[in-house]
Amino acid sequence: MQTRLEIWEDKFMLCDDCVQVVANDDYSGIVDARQEKQIRQSLSSMAKQGMHISLGDSEKDETFSMELCDLCFSLAGRRTHCVVLYETWEQQDA
Numbered sequence: 001m002q003t004r005l006e007i008w009e010d011k012f013m014l015c016d017d018c019v020q021v022v023a024n025d026d027y028s029g030i031v032d033a034r035q036e037k038q039i040r041q042s043l044s045s046m047a048k049q050g051m052h053i054s055l056g057d058s059e060k061d062e063t064f065s066m067e068l069c070d071l072c073f074s075l076a077g078r079r080t081h082c083v084v085l086y087e088t089w090e091q092q093d094a
Helices: 016-024 033-048
Strands: 002-014 051-055 062-065 077-090
Touching (some): 002 016, 002 051, 016 033
16 A cells, blocks of 8 residues: 545645744744644644645735634734645555
């Protein structure tokens, strides 16, 4: 079997705090314990389902959005475009 990654969500928008966590595994900029807990829970849940977040197209970033962050659900602010990938398996020909 061969593992492939396919796009599950092509418009996953993250706040600056979540971008630092996803891109660098850096939680140092997060001062709210509830936000950190939410991020960790969301990432853990996604990983258990074989999902991964990847930074997306910078041309789709938003300098200001009233929408909640798709990972921690924080309020308005800058949003960075990301994609959610999921693992699929396909049978290799023998």
